[in-house]
Amino acid sequence: MSSKNTAIIIGGGISGKLAARVLSNHYKEVIILERDQEQVGPYPRKGAPQGEHLHALLHAGESGLEELFPGITEHFYHSGAIKINSTIDLAWFHHGAWKVRYDGGYSTTLQTRPHLEWHVEQYIKRIPNVVFYYNQVVQDLLYNEEQNQIIGVQLKDESFKADLVVDASGVSSLSSTWFRKQGFGITEEKVEINLSYVSKQFELSEDQDRDWKIKMVYPKPPQEKMGGTISKVEGNRYIVTLIGYHNSVNDKEVLKDNSGFIEMVKKLPRLDIYQEIENATPLTKTSLYRIPNIIWRRYDKVENLPNGLVVIGDTVCRIDPVFGQGMSIAILEALALQKLLQKHKGELHKVPVAFHKKAAKIISPIWNMVITEDLRYPATKGKKPFGLSIQQWYAKNIFLLSSQNQEVYNSFVKVMNLVRPITSLMKPSIIKSVLIFAFSNSRKS
Known part of the structure; x- marks a missing residue:
């Protein structure tokens, strides 16, 4: 396939869809190459195993998503997502104390990740110059060494040429492997946290008054390593997610049956979540997802970065998901990409280098905030920041x-x-x- 003002996106997850939205205003054709098959509804997909666990869309992310997809928030609510008052409907036990609850005038949307992603995809499919190709595995980047330019991608049986390639394929990305093979030095900041995420959905009894829509019980480090959250989501369901740092979750025990999960919840610093689910009806199997480390690949520091390549989302930085900032970071990056595309209209070759520097400015303060907390555990391995x-x-x-x-x-x-x-x-x-x-x-x- 020839390149005529074409942008190709590797990966059709959240970051890939966001990139497609902003690129559609600047390229004649935007192609999304997705490894998974096409989804028939808001259900978990194989390529996003983390999708079965609790996700949060923070205020900045929710505002940014509405800016990119006007009216999408109302679509969430019409199909069952829960609108809450962020500081009244959240009960948060943190470092051994409950946060004060008051009306701060902020709202938050509670929903599952598949529900959010499905609605975003339906919006994308209405953009005439964006096309999805499902069941596609990108095997290599096409590179013009003489011009130091990424010119497309190679699949098993065909190649796609493009003026811009966006890698949104996630932490195990093609780009990081390709850069190493080509001899480009990428500095990686890595922190080992050995985190386990375990989730299950329940139906709770309706005859009980609850003064919350989401309740979070965080561990108090370094003594406590396990925490949990129970959140109402669409379909009058509740999703319970347990987190355990440094292999504190017994995988065999928590996965063996429903009682194994409930007994693990009983080990949290408080019994609040256990008391909600001990007699509740389980609706799903127990899902486990492990995050051995968080990583930030410093594409902003690569000398002589190839033209024609943008790396976005978890492909650049996988953050500790306990803090719920990953999707919002991706949205802020997409908004930054949109501004740069507008600024350099007619000179789009300037966008990749400028974008990676801007993305680093978005990530840096969040990364430092997160690792400050992760490093409260002596078992956490990683470079300690000054002070x-x-x-x-x-x-x-x-x-x-x-x-x-x-x-x-x-x-x-x-x-x-x-x-x-x-x-x-x-x-x-x-x-x-x-x-x-x-x-x-x-x-x-």
């Missing part, structure tokens, strides 16, 4: 203050939802509150 102990001390006091101080929690919620930079937690009034709180606690101990 780690001070960052951890300050963050822990923010967490604890969030159980009683509405201003602090409100600022923390905005940072966690990627609406405000982490520096907003350093304003004088919050620093003062942290110091008074820490001094008061030190006198009591």
Whole structure:
């Protein structure tokens, strides 16, 4: 197939669909090459095993998704997604204390990942110059070494030429292997967390009053390694997801039967979730997904990066999913790509290098925030950032203050939802509150 202002996207997951949306305004033809077969509804798919577990779309991600797909949020609600007040309907036990609950004026949508992804795909299919090719495995990148240009992709039986290739295939991407083979040096920041995700859906009794739509019980590191969340989703179902750092989840025990899962939930720091599901009706099998490490591939630092290639989403950075920021990062990257395409219209060859630098600026503060928490466990292996102990001390006091101080929690919620930079937690009034709180606690101990 010849290239006539064509963009090819490797991978039709969330990141691939987002890329297709923004590229459709700038390329005559956008081709999505997806390994999986075409889905017939909002169901989990083989190529996204993490899709059966709880996902969150943070405020910045939800706002960005609506910007890219106007009206999609209402489509979510019309088909059963749950709209909640983010600070009233969330009960969150964190570092040994319940967060304060108040009306902060924020809303969040609760739904399964397959439900969200299905609606995004239906929107994409209505864009006339975007086409899906399912059951397609990309085997290699086509490279013009003389021009240092990616010019397409090679499948088993045919090749596709393109002016731009976007790799959205995920953490085990073709691009990272290809770069190593070609001798391009890619710096990788890797942190070993040995995380297990275990999920199951339930039907809960309706004769019980609940003052929450989602309840989160986080572990208090380093003593506690297991946490869990129960969340209402579409179809009047509840999804329960357990997380366990450093192999704290016994895979055999949790997968053997329904009682194995429920007994594991009983081991959480609090019994709240166990009490909800001990007599509930299981609706699905137990799903297990392991994340041995998180990784950030620094394409922004590659010297002489080949033209014609953009790497996006988990292909660049797989973040710790416990913090629920992965999909929102992908949306922020898509919005950044959209701005760069508009800025360099007519000079689209300038977009890849500019995009990877912009993506690094999006990822960097989130990565540092996440590894600060992951490194509370001595078993976590990875490069420690400068001033780690001070960052951890300050963050822990923010967490604890969030159980009683509405201003602090409100600022923390905005940072966690990627609406405000982490520096907003350093304003004088919050620093003062942290110091008074820490001094008061030190006198009591």
